[in-house]
Amino acid sequence: MTARTLLAVWGDPIGHSRSPALHGAAYRRMGLDWQYGRQRVDAAGFGAALAGLDDSWRGLSLTMPLKAAALEAADEIDAHARLTGAVNTLLLGERLRGFNTDVGGIVDAFRNAGVTGIRSARILGAGATAASALVALGELGATAVEVRARRPESAGRMLSIGEQLGVALTVVPFDAPVDAVDATVATLPSGTALDAGISAPLADSGGVLFEAAYAPWPSALASQWRNPRVISGFEMLLYQAVRQIRIFLHGDQDRRLDDEDVIVAIMRAAAMED
CATH class of the missing domain: 3.40.50.720 (NAD(P)-binding Rossmann-like Domain)
Structure with missing residues (x-):
């Protein structure tokens, strides 16, 4: 049996996170046997937790207080991470690639609200x-x-x-x-x-x-x-997650998913039910 591909959101606190609902809905829609969970990890424990991951792990979403630690851990980072000094997404592999999808999530939230x-x-x-x-x-x-x-x-x-x-x-x-x-x-x-x-x-x-x-x-x-015109931060959460999924699938946060509009609608509904 082929091992499942593993992903998770790490942070402290983390129990409130809607990311598992968002990501899980997207992977089910795409027919991927990818398991996305959550784990409480603080800054002091980040290095050991990262070192303990095996080859079944594809990527991580990072929330507070781990964005600076993830920046330091990454072998390469994108332009947004370099500018902001924060990594909220790690693509795992032979080299750790760090991304900031919060910037794009905010841009997408404004644009999708017609601003x-x-x-x-x-x-x-x-x-x-x-x-x-x-x-x-x-x-x-x-x-x-x-x-x-x-x-x-x-x-x-x-x-x-x-x-x-x-x-x-x-x-x-x-x-x-x-x-x-x-x-x-x-x-x-x-x-x-x-x-x-x-x-x-x-x-x-x-x-x-x-x-x-x-x-x-x-x-x-x-x-x-x-x-x-008032835009909720949920829109940023949603669209930065879409960008993370693009990274986990394609390695590129600007490469759209197939049927992305449908996937976004399914993610939105799943988060509201969570």
């Missing part, structure tokens, strides 16, 4: 997701991006990314004066509720909202957003 022509944008937060959001906004056409951070001095990587992309980047505290922008990307932890004196001006002038958090939904910020 184009972003020139100015605001990012709330300055962590790993914010870095991916900045690269995504650059690919969507943004030339000026404001980053609001609790500690503006911690946004050095964001400034470096902006310089590499040719995007005019400013970093300000959350209570700085607010100007109108085409789009806002919120990358704050799930459950965050900003003070009304801060959130109200952002909601009034922020354009389209992409809220990376998706549970609970709607978020506090999404609930008060003035623009009717």
